[in-house]
Amino acid sequence: MSLDRRTFLKGLGTTAAAAAAGTSTALAVRPKAPAADSVGLLYDATRCIGCKACMVACREVNQLPPERDKTGLYDAPIDLSGGTKTVIRLYREGEQTAYSRAACMHCVDPACVSVCMFGALHKQDNGIVAYALDRCIGCRYCQVACPFNVPAFEWDSATPKIVKCEMCRERVAEGRLPGCAGACPREALVFGRRDELLQEAHRRLAEQPGKYVPKVYGESDAGGTQVLMLSHVAFEKLGLPALGDDSVPALSETIQHSIYQGMALPIGLYALLAVVMLRNRRGEAKSEEEQP
Numbered sequence: 001m002s003l004d005r006r007t008f009l010k011g012l013g014t015t016a017a018a019a020a021a022g023t024s025t026a027l028a029v030r031p032k033a034p035a036a037d038s039v040g041l042l043y044d045a046t047r048c049i050g051c052k053a054c055m056v057a058c059r060e061v062n063q064l065p066p067e068r069d070k071t072g073l074y075d076a077p078i079d080l081s082g083g084t085k086t087v088i089r090l091y092r093e094g095e096q097t098a099y100s101r102a103a104c105m106h107c108v109d110p111a112c113v114s115v116c117m118f119g120a121l122h123k124q125d126n127g128i129v130a131y132a133l134d135r136c137i138g139c140r141y142c143q144v145a146c147p148f149n150v151p152a153f154e155w156d157s158a159t160p161k162i163v164k165c166e167m168c169r170e171r172v173a174e175g176r177l178p179g180c181a182g183a184c185p186r187e188a189l190v191f192g193r194r195d196e197l198l199q200e201a202h203r204r205l206a207e208q209p210g211k212y213v214p215k216v217y218g219e220s221d222a223g224g225t226q227v228l229m230l231s232h233v234a235f236e237k238l239g240l241p242a243l244g245d246d247s248v249p250a251l252s253e254t255i256q257h258s259i260y261q262g263m264a265l266p267i268g269l270y271a272l273l274a275v276v277m278l279r280n281r282r283g284e285a286k287s288e289e290e291q292p
């Protein structure tokens with residue numbers, strides 16, 4: 001299992017959040033594999049032209065107001081937020097250019113669901129990770145736990161809620177396409193059953209092996225996701241972290257087991273988390289000071 005610092009911290013955060021929530025991910029029965037009828041999206045960065053029709057469609061079908069730039073003339077969100085459920089980003093290094101998509105990955109074993117004490121975030125039978133406002137207490141543990149930094153909070157609302165892509169679940173339930181997938185003019189973003197999308201992704205890799213990084217991101221990353229990605233540029237460069245094959249809840253379970261075996265209390269974990277974060281913050285402050 002590969003484990004970087006970010007994943008480790010996310011695991012600690014999930015464990016701490018689960019402990020604070022009075023739940024134990026160690027006791028939860030969690031999905032190890034996608035449900036048979038899981039749906040998903042396949043994003044192929046080699047086909048994406050950055051037209052952002054998907055972003056516009058997402059805004060339209062979700063009735064989200066525009067996020068204007070400084071001029072006030074353009075809808076130009078730069079990241080996921082309380083008003084934006086998906087963004088297309090541009091990566092450029094030397095001659096290499098690529099677009100990448102950010103949105104909820106609809107994890108097979110979602111960290112956000114595992115820490116959500118009232119089931120406000122929950123997995124539907126088709127694997128879509130859905131949100132129920134009436135069950136949400138606004139604790140924002142899901143934000144801490146998500147390894148992809150997806151859930152956003154409506155900071156400027158008097159009655160804030162968590163905002164994230166729910167794969168247009170109402171449309172999907174009616175047999176319609178998610179707004180973004182329906183709008184993509186290049187089939188860079190397609191919707192379907194996860195198993196068929198995975199098959200299609202491997203078909204593309206086998207057909208043009210030189211074109212792609214030889215991997216389907218999300219096939220097993222972070223325990224598998226229902227949003228799958230293909231790319232010609234290393235996934236890490238597109239903002240997709242190397243998370244290993246274990247889900248964050250599985251990782252936190254491992255940490256909890258080790259701690260409980262040593263007869264330590266969860267409070268020890270909080271202390272450890274605090275020390276790591278403090279040291280991190282000090283390190284970051286120091287490196288900022290050292291920078292010209």
Ligand code: SF4
Nearest residue numbers: 104105107110112146
């Ligand atoms: S990407 Fe984050 S918000 Fe989406 S299902 Fe996974 S853990 Fe939850």
Ligand code: SF4
Nearest residue numbers: 058165167168178180
């Ligand atoms: S599936 Fe729906 S909510 Fe999710 S990014 Fe696409 S349009 Fe937006």
Ligand code: SF4
Nearest residue numbers: 048049051052054184
């Ligand atoms: S609509 Fe399709 S081609 Fe256009 S930015 Fe979105 S994914 Fe890329």
